[in-house]
Amino acid sequence: MATRGRSAELATTKAHGLPKNRLETLVDGVFAIAMTILVLELRAPQTLGPGGLAQGLVDLGSRFATFLISFIVLGVYWFAHHQVFHFVLRVNRTLVWLNILFLMGIALVPFAASVMGAYTNDPIALSLYGGVLGLLAALGYLIWWYMSGDRGLIEPGLDPALVHKVRVWLAIGPVITPVAIAVSFVSTTVALLIYLTLPVVFIFFNPVSRYLERLRETEP
Amino acid sequence: MATRGRSAELATTKAHGLPKNRLETLVDGVFAIAMTILVLELRAPQTLGPGGLAQGLVDLGSRFATFLISFIVLGVYWFAHHQVFHFVLRVNRTLVWLNILFLMGIALVPFAASVMGAYTNDPIALSLYGGVLGLLAALGYLIWWYMSGDRGLIEPGLDPALVHKVRVWLAIGPVITPVAIAVSFVSTTVALLIYLTLPVVFIFFNPVSRYLERLRETEP
Amino acid sequence: MATRGRSAELATTKAHGLPKNRLETLVDGVFAIAMTILVLELRAPQTLGPGGLAQGLVDLGSRFATFLISFIVLGVYWFAHHQVFHFVLRVNRTLVWLNILFLMGIALVPFAASVMGAYTNDPIALSLYGGVLGLLAALGYLIWWYMSGDRGLIEPGLDPALVHKVRVWLAIGPVITPVAIAVSFVSTTVALLIYLTLPVVFIFFNPVSRYLERLRETEP
Amino acid sequence: MATRGRSAELATTKAHGLPKNRLETLVDGVFAIAMTILVLELRAPQTLGPGGLAQGLVDLGSRFATFLISFIVLGVYWFAHHQVFHFVLRVNRTLVWLNILFLMGIALVPFAASVMGAYTNDPIALSLYGGVLGLLAALGYLIWWYMSGDRGLIEPGLDPALVHKVRVWLAIGPVITPVAIAVSFVSTTVALLIYLTLPVVFIFFNPVSRYLERLRETEP
Numbered sequence: 001m002a003t004r005g006r007s008a009e010l011a012t013t014k015a016h017g018l019p020k021n022r023l024e025t026l027v028d029g030v031f032a033i034a035m036t037i038l039v040l041e042l043r044a045p046q047t048l049g050p051g052g053l054a055q056g057l058v059d060l061g062s063r064f065a066t067f068l069i070s071f072i073v074l075g076v077y078w079f080a081h082h083q084v085f086h087f088v089l090r091v092n093r094t095l096v097w098l099n100i101l102f103l104m105g106i107a108l109v110p111f112a113a114s115v116m117g118a119y120t121n122d123p124i125a126l127s128l129y130g131g132v133l134g135l136l137a138a139l140g141y142l143i144w145w146y147m148s149g150d151r152g153l154i155e156p157g158l159d160p161a162l163v164h165k166v167r168v169w170l171a172i173g174p175v176i177t178p179v180a181i182a183v184s185f186v187s188t189t190v191a192l193l194i195y196l197t198l199p200v201v202f203i204f205f206n207p208v209s210r211y212l213e214r215l216r217e218t219e220p
Numbered sequence: 221m222a223t224r225g226r227s228a229e230l231a232t233t234k235a236h237g238l239p240k241n242r243l244e245t246l247v248d249g250v251f252a253i254a255m256t257i258l259v260l261e262l263r264a265p266q267t268l269g270p271g272g273l274a275q276g277l278v279d280l281g282s283r284f285a286t287f288l289i290s291f292i293v294l295g296v297y298w299f300a301h302h303q304v305f306h307f308v309l310r311v312n313r314t315l316v317w318l319n320i321l322f323l324m325g326i327a328l329v330p331f332a333a334s335v336m337g338a339y340t341n342d343p344i345a346l347s348l349y350g351g352v353l354g355l356l357a358a359l360g361y362l363i364w365w366y367m368s369g370d371r372g373l374i375e376p377g378l379d380p381a382l383v384h385k386v387r388v389w390l391a392i393g394p395v396i397t398p399v400a401i402a403v404s405f406v407s408t409t410v411a412l413l414i415y416l417t418l419p420v421v422f423i424f425f426n427p428v429s430r431y432l433e434r435l436r437e438t439e440p
Numbered sequence: 441m442a443t444r445g446r447s448a449e450l451a452t453t454k455a456h457g458l459p460k461n462r463l464e465t466l467v468d469g470v471f472a473i474a475m476t477i478l479v480l481e482l483r484a485p486q487t488l489g490p491g492g493l494a495q496g497l498v499d500l501g502s503r504f505a506t507f508l509i510s511f512i513v514l515g516v517y518w519f520a521h522h523q524v525f526h527f528v529l530r531v532n533r534t535l536v537w538l539n540i541l542f543l544m545g546i547a548l549v550p551f552a553a554s555v556m557g558a559y560t561n562d563p564i565a566l567s568l569y570g571g572v573l574g575l576l577a578a579l580g581y582l583i584w585w586y587m588s589g590d591r592g593l594i595e596p597g598l599d600p601a602l603v604h605k606v607r608v609w610l611a612i613g614p615v616i617t618p619v620a621i622a623v624s625f626v627s628t629t630v631a632l633l634i635y636l637t638l639p640v641v642f643i644f645f646n647p648v649s650r651y652l653e654r655l656r657e658t659e660p
Numbered sequence: 661m662a663t664r665g666r667s668a669e670l671a672t673t674k675a676h677g678l679p680k681n682r683l684e685t686l687v688d689g690v691f692a693i694a695m696t697i698l699v700l701e702l703r704a705p706q707t708l709g710p711g712g713l714a715q716g717l718v719d720l721g722s723r724f725a726t727f728l729i730s731f732i733v734l735g736v737y738w739f740a741h742h743q744v745f746h747f748v749l750r751v752n753r754t755l756v757w758l759n760i761l762f763l764m765g766i767a768l769v770p771f772a773a774s775v776m777g778a779y780t781n782d783p784i785a786l787s788l789y790g791g792v793l794g795l796l797a798a799l800g801y802l803i804w805w806y807m808s809g810d811r812g813l814i815e816p817g818l819d820p821a822l823v824h825k826v827r828v829w830l831a832i833g834p835v836i837t838p839v840a841i842a843v844s845f846v847s848t849t850v851a852l853l854i855y856l857t858l859p860v861v862f863i864f865f866n867p868v869s870r871y872l873e874r875l876r877e878t879e880p
Contacts, residue, residue, distance in 0.1 A: 216372070
């Protein structure tokens with residue numbers, strides 16, 4: 001019986017293509033590492049000036065702000081990935097490779113953050129950061145567009161209104177980041193504020209959370 | 221049949237919101253990395269003095285003590301997270317974001333440890349370390365308070381006495397760490413001893429372990 | 441009933457040897473870390489020359505190219521591992537150790553990439569990189585050869601034509617990398633182009649993807 | 661029905677204590693990171709001498725040997741952990757803390773390896789390495805002793821002969837490493853050879869592999 005159970009499971013898995021769990025493990029791993037190595041930019045000051053350690057820590061201010069923004073940004077992308085993949089039934093070659101490109105963007109966040117932490121007032125540094133965020137946002141949009149197409153990758157009966165709302169939600173990033181890059185050449189402060197606002201918008205206007213909450217409320 | 225099994229599973233998952241497994245994978249990943257990169261503070265001495273390598277290793281003493289305390293502290297928080305999430309049925313947006321903030325605190329532990337390892341006698345270094353521990357403790361308390369509220373996130377029949385005991389247990393940190401910070405300006409040694417004692421108290425006064433053991437004993 | 445279910449499960453697991461999930465977690469972890477630490481080679485320029493930050497970033501060009509190639513190469517190997525292990529039923533000592541050697545090669549990729557990023561025009565650097573890729577390819581071939589032998593490690597009814605096609609597919613690497621190494625002593629540019637082409641060939645000529653897609657099409 | 665299924669599962673899990681999966685994820689994560697950061701000791705030479713890059717890489721020889729030995733050693737401990745935890749039904753507080761101490765030893769391996777890679781001929785460096793290996797071996801022995809005691813943590817009907825054989829197997833390390841440390845003060849080469857031989861003995865005299873293979877052969 002146990003053997004039959006296993007064979008059945010295998011047959012199903014094979015028939016439906018590759019399961020999503022290992023891709024999720026890889027994605028969660030890359031996010032966890034990218035989030036944690038952000039902290040390597042914060043280093044104990046080697047030598048102390050007249051202000052002592054307190055001043056040495058205050059001097060880390062802009063690096064700390066970059067750490068904070070980048071951690072939240074990675075959190076936003078991770079949660080969006082988690083929510084979107086919640087509806088995935090199986091993965092195929094194209095979806096895997098879109099995700100690997102997405103992970104490449106995630107791995108670049110600590111680098112872009114490190115440049116922005118060191119050169120906070122340089123529009124080039126802010127553009128690099130915006131470029132990485134924009135690339136990630138564009139790939140996120142592409143992944144959802146590909147997944148939600150008629151390819152049997154997601155749950156069949158998924159509400160088309162939700163599919164559309166998620167598409168609009170994921171279009172915020174690719175639309176806003178080029179604006180932020182352009183703005184950074186006028187005012188780095190305003191560009192930085194846009195990078196701060198973007199995740200907040202993403203967090204509060206979240207169609208998947210609302211969809212799942214509504215489903216739960218109508219449950220018997 | 222297999223297809224029906226899958227549909228049923230999906231329906232259930234969707235109806236109950238997001239499953240907790242990916243959040244747990246992210247949390248476990250960040251803890252594993254934070255714990256392991258603590259060791260990057262211990263470096264082979266570049267040049268050897270008259271005492272040779274033995275002296276070079278002895279000179280790493282305070283960094284090694286910091287490694288030890290920080291590893292145990294991260295172990296304490298990981299185990300508390302594991303135990304508390306054992307009762308979680310599903311996650312929602314707020315719970316995910318509270319956890320991402322918690323992980324930000326975890327990612328800061330190697331930085332605070334590095335500062336404390338380099339400036340063991342400086343009250344600022346000990347306050348920074350205490351501040352990170354206090355933030356983590358406060359977030360841990362907040363997470364439990366949010367989870368155990370009437371939000372359908374945890375197992376319905378959970379013993380209210382346990383809920384209360386865990387709340388008291390998790391309040392130890394937010395109460396003690398401000399004391400340790402204040403003490404560090406009087407005596408860094410006493411503050412360090414408090415950081416050493418805190419995890420020990422946490423480990424031995426563990427209401428979840430006792431609750432699970434008692435349940436097991438009353439099993440037929 | 442629940443207890444009986446567990447015992448049954450245990451009996452089955454034990455009878456069939458070690459399950460594959462922990463090996464997959466270790467493999468996914470090593471891949472995630474190797475992919476993410478590639479970015480540590482990209483560092484914010486310490487000092488800026490007359491061209492400013494823009495020039496400083498342009499100077500990172502060859503390191504960035506190495507990052508890109510290496511990330512794609514690791515993605516290729518990860519996906520091949522995922523696909524090949526999809527058919528695994530259980531693991532044994534030899535399969536575990538072949539995988540640990542494979543992971544050693546994966547862990548060496550960031551080192552070989554770092555050398556190639558620093559000495560892009562040196563045939564020794566390109567040979568080292570080719571050597572690591574060749575070792576990985578050879579181990580990949582060996583793993584499939586061992587797995588697909590009559591050892592009860594993979595699904596019994598697996599199509600022998602697929603087994604053969606995967607073998608040919610995995611033989612590309614061990615055949616091409618020695619050529620690339622030889623070529624690198626004549627022209628480092630051509631060798632680099634081979635390293636760029638290899639993953640592309642691997643991605644598009646993928647027998648497992650085609651096999652799974654065909655199975656899916658013939659599904660009722 | 662689905663809801664009933666979940667409740668049943670929860671009841672069972674709770675009644676038997678904490679499940680082992682999250683501890684396994686943490687352990688696999690720490691191993692994956694420790695294994696991969698070993699490579700950070702291998703760095704591209706900053707400047708090239710008259711022998712060029714080839715000589716620069718040859719000079720990394722003793723660091724490379726340390727990388728190799730340490731990777732295999734971590735592989736041995738990971739596989740032993742995997743095999744031993746295969747029989748675990750649930751975890752409790754003591755078992756979790758023994759494992760966290762074990763992980764602390766694992767996190768120290770890259771440090772000890774880095775010291776040994778830099779000072780290969782110094783008995784202090786070899787003793788440090790042997791000390792970390794010995795600590796890990798002792799903790800491994802302790803974990804098995806605790807687990808296999810009458811605490812309901814492992815599968816009830818486990819063959820007592822296997823329990824004994826695993827105990828002997830895990831006693832090799834705590835017995836041999838003090839010898840290697842003593843020997844290192846006479847000859848660092850012989851001590852290094854012992855560190856090389858130890859994992860080989862561990863790999864080939866593996867009672868769990870043999871036990872599982874025999875079970876499989878007697879299967880109908």
